[in-house]
Amino acid sequence: MAFFEKIKSVFRKTSEKVSFSIGKKKIDENVVQEIEEALIMADVGIETSVELASKVASRKFLKGTSELEVQRFLANEVCSMLKPYEGDFFQKNPAHNPEIMLIIGVNGNGKTTTVAKIAYVLTHSGRRPLLVAADTFRAAATDQLKYWAKKISVDVHFGREKADVAGLVYDALKLALAEGHDAVLIDTAGRMQNRGDLLDELEKMKRVIKKLNPSAPHRTILVLDGFTGQAVHNQVDVFLNRIGIDGIIVTKLDGTAKGGAIIPLVRKYCVPVFAIGIGEGLDDLKPFDAKTYADAIFGLESANQRYDA
Ligand SMILES: Nc1nc2c(ncn2[C@@H]2O[C@H](COP(=O)(O)OP(=O)(O)O)[C@@H](O)[C@H]2O)c(=O)[nH]1
Ligand SMILES: [Mg+2]
Incomplete structure (x- = not known):
């Protein structure tokens, strides 16, 4: 198709x-x-x-x-x-080596899957990402990331269950430098907006990253679920105010009837849409293109450009 x-x-x-x-x-x-x-x-x-x-x-x-x-x-x-x-998400900035990405968002929104999809895209342009399993809250979360890492043949750094994530991230960044990875993708735990301790942990993680590289994280990415609709604004409020975000990725747009929610969201918060998730497969993360999106939500034909290239 x-x-x-x-x-x-x-x-x-x-x-x-x-x-x-x-x-x-x-x-x-x-x-x-x-x-x-x-x-x-x-x-x-x-x-x-x-x-x-x-x-x-x-x-x-x-x-x-x-x-x-x-x-x-x-x-x-x-x-x-x-x-x-429209974000220029997949463009590499040579000044950022390795490019450090922090992937945050509420549980179940699609963070871990999105990390795998990003890594998949990066490997296709010859890059060598290191995945970091910084969701040490549940052992299953680490296993999930290890599964994807194996599948796409990329390295993954992980620790014990309940391990201190700031320490884990510190070690991962050292490892990335030593082994010449040009991207580090940090998968985090689902920080519920009302869980202050989890947000504290995320702030701590950011401080540790900055200690090693003051310009990082280069991309703090908030992953949102396309099914959430208008209620998504609460999530953005919390993460934007406490952690700060550089852009969003909206997942699960396949099948939702709430696809219009991206419009008021980006207009209100003025954040770029780095990419959209349109399925569970590795190849289902696509750059966000305003024209393609606008035509699609009105059911129009569109000949595009950024994708067809
Ligand atoms: N249909 C669909 N499912 C997705 C998409 N992205 C993630 N998922 C599914 O959403 C569920 C939660 O994803 P996960 O990455 O574990 O979320 P996390 O808790 O934020 O890490 C999994 O079953 C994924 O396969 C997407 O773009 N489309
Ligand atoms: Mg996860």
């Missing part, structure tokens, strides 16, 4: 919600209202939905305008809203 077809099917449930019908009507207040409600249903958020609907109202479409034309108009608007937040 061509890549865009896949993305379009990933967002099918969202695009079904976003749909509206004009028929032979002209685009009057009722149609605008319908568009606004459809956007809200797809988790685009009230403010952005109202804004988009009012753009349709003030555009003064002629009688006989088709749904398709209005969808194209909306997709273009969404694309320009999101364009500034």
